[in-house]
Amino acid sequence: MNQFFVLGIGGTGMRCIESLLHLCAMGMFDDTELHLLALDTDKNNGNFARLKEVKEAYCRAKGSDAAARTPLKDTFFSANVKYYEFSPNYDVKSTFQEVFDYGGTQYNHREEADLADLVLTKQVEEFNLRHGYRAQTHLGSMMMYHAILEAAESQMDNELKSFLAQLTKAAQNGTPKVFILGSVFGGTGASSIPIIPQAISRAAERMNGGAVNVLRNAYFGSTLLTAYFNFKTPTGDELNAQKVIATSDKFALNSQVAMMFYDDDATVRSTYQRFYMLGTDSIDWEPMAKRGEEVSKTITGGAEQKNDSHYIELLAACAALDFYNTKPEQLEENKKHAATDYLYRAVGESGRFEFEDFVGQQRAEVFARKFGTLLAFALFCNGEDDFVESVRCGAQKEITEFTGMEVSQVEYLKKYFALLFFERSEGQLAEGWVRQLHRSAGGGDKFLFNASLFGFNTFKDLMKVNWNKELYRTDGVGKDNNYKKSGIFSGSKFDPFKKMFIAERESSQGWKAITNSGEKLYKLVYDTLGKLYQFT
Template sequence: MAKLFVFGIGGTGSRVIRSLVMLMAAGVKIQNCDKIVPIIIDPDTQNGDMNRTVELLKTYKHIHDALGRREDGFFHTDISTLSSIAGDGTAKIRDSFVYDFGGINKPFKDHVGYNQLDVESQALMDLLFTPENLNNSLDVGFRGSPNVGSVVLNEIIDSPEMRFFASNFQPGDRIFFVSSIFGGTGAAGFPLLLKNFKDSRTSLPNAASLNTALTGAMVVLPYFSLEQPAAGVEADFIDSNTFTTKAKDALSYYQNHLNGVNAVYYMGDTPDKPLENNPGRASQKNDAHLVELLSALAIVDFMDYSDDELSGNETFHEYGLREDVSNVQFSHLDSETRDRIAKQLIRFHYFERYYTTHLPGDAQAAYAKGVDLQGALRNEPVFRELNKFLTNPEFGYQAWLRELSRKERTFAALNLNETDFNRMVSDKQIETGFLNKGIHQGAFVKELNRASESISDRNAFQATIKAFEAATDRLVEEKLKYS
């Protein structure tokens, strides 16, 4: 069973994984692997972006496990923690989607033993690191300083988590890195991990498999900026004016030192209104961005390629919209992207809108009565997990879609505030009239009832999801006629 290990490094890595989970929930297929294993690497254990992604991953896993192994449909892709891949319960690492840094909560200078160094070594440290670098606490990450990150992250290679990862890495497994190129954690972590995985002299187990593993990377260029404090005001902040310079420096380094990657993807955009400047911890929680959604699609694209297609020369990928527009609809995506995600996201959106708005009133509908859906909604925990996934204000689908609509370049393909199913898809609306009401609650119930007739499963949750999958498929094909 081939696995895809996705290393989400830093805040951008967490946010891209969040969008990837939404795509998987919608049923977007990922080829050439049976399981995705996200590994989030961020020393800022209180980081808001990271923690909401972790909660989303845990919720997704509960739902997927309740549905069981399936070849397609909502939540069909297996997303697992690193510790669970051993399969025999022998893992000696924490069962989590996040690498355990063990609570680094001291200044960088204490971490490297600055005060114990001789005078010459201290002078070298002063040359390589600013006073701010040396005095900043590591429990909020590396604050846009890859020179700090490269020192700290180099220590994780010999950690129990990395050795467990390497021990369970098998021929046929693949690796994908997601990181920004303009911050501290991502810019340092990606090349460092890559170098160690591809080093023939590495001390990690299964070195041969790691050295030859098909590897992809999403390198995220600057796509947002941060508010800067007023002149003369003392404030704890990250200077986003340096993002472009840092990106250029990193690209210059990557040009000559990025060895062993089969496919590199680049993504970025002109920053819009500056975000609130939060260097770390719980307050660092940026709204979802179109760049992150498209970056998640790079992972899907990478897995579409066969082993033979990826082997050999390194390939480079960029992404462009069909038009430079502010409100991006499905029609503004290239045809390959549109074909890959549009119908799946529309079906999932229809499902979410009906489930959260109309399903409570369907107690007497045949599809609901057949499995005592009302009783299951009250008593089965998995339905509460589904509600969390859809409606949680911190990490749920509704929040994600709402955040995507708040940028200057919005993802406006689906309208969360629209109650009329015939008007929910921006670039394809259903013309209604006296003889054609399009998609409405009655039409939805009819399709759900029809679908339930061919579902033998008496498990209320599994039967309900299957009914919605079949119903939304027919409604999109026959009513919306989306193509």
């Protein structure tokens, strides 16, 4: 079993972790225990809430007993995800002046107060921190560093300490890989990426009495995700009320300055072994556009801030996958010489995204198989065939091995697929993650799969889609991966699947070695769809 430590920071980091969890569901992190730390100042953020929904659905789809969940391989939901959260507590002391007792400092240590006034404006010292650092990275880096050390030294248990304890244990016994997901143009992520390796290493040392040096033993990588979206410009009244609001017209400049910093700063280069530079050619994407007239004000955070997902976040998650698969010898060489690799991947001028754009040519077919067959599984599970529930309740008379599957496990599997792809709501379909990615890429056939898979508005129309032969596009990877319906006229997409499932059950042994009934079923579905779509 392998271990991998990932931190998602800020709103963008939350959405990148969301994409990472979907990679886990595809089976891209086989035989892996994945430790995920979601770190945001805004604990009530809508993207934070959605991430927790995806995490809960993923984990509970593996079974209700957390202690019994294990990493698997060559199946869906193969990674065993251990999830942690940390938010600095700004409920009582919610401004810089309150956190650092500015009034007392002015009286007792005037020179420190003068230094703060030199680098921070009055508005920055007084704005509410509960919605993040609002692109004030000079403030945010100091605040986040302080918050991490304070949490590590706390006498109270917290999830940050649990995460650090696992990382310390891994660093004591080996060289763990740590990856940070976040943006460089906003507030929380941009503030935290430069200081995270130092902060978590210092915090771990304070917890273990200096017995283990995480910074020395671990390998660090991160995304450098530049501006890719915009939002409503704040009014004068909003600025007066909020004191400081990040504005998207400054994101490009913020990104440019940040990239210059990461190229020039020796301390950062000595702590990170690899950076992945990501961005789009414009910031035209409006992540709340589907909400239309509902959004009548500038939203700085809280439950209302629930941005739609974007394909660049999947690219960021794939960067984490690449770092995970990088040979330790290569990272060790960089660490020894305080060198940092700066990586990027270009997309073709056509604007169409290919599987290799996300994972490289060597992994393109594996990614296509795992992603596509997961969508097919979602359609058979949450579609009119209701396959998983029909097996659990004994409605499929030829398939009786899985009637012991927990009812809640089926419910959470269905919840996961609703978040992944589509959710039925009064005859209409609410967008899931993959449909939002498709829209962000420009729609049509620009995003990986056949356009027909996204060209519907009702459940009835979706069920008419021939995903047996129109799952993948007619060119590129996946063009030959399809199967025929049964019957002479309208035919059935489900019957060939069921027939192949029964045959696979009889001929294969791998699923029998799995303990959990639901995961036995997932393994058989994984193998069945791989053969049905002619990948094996």
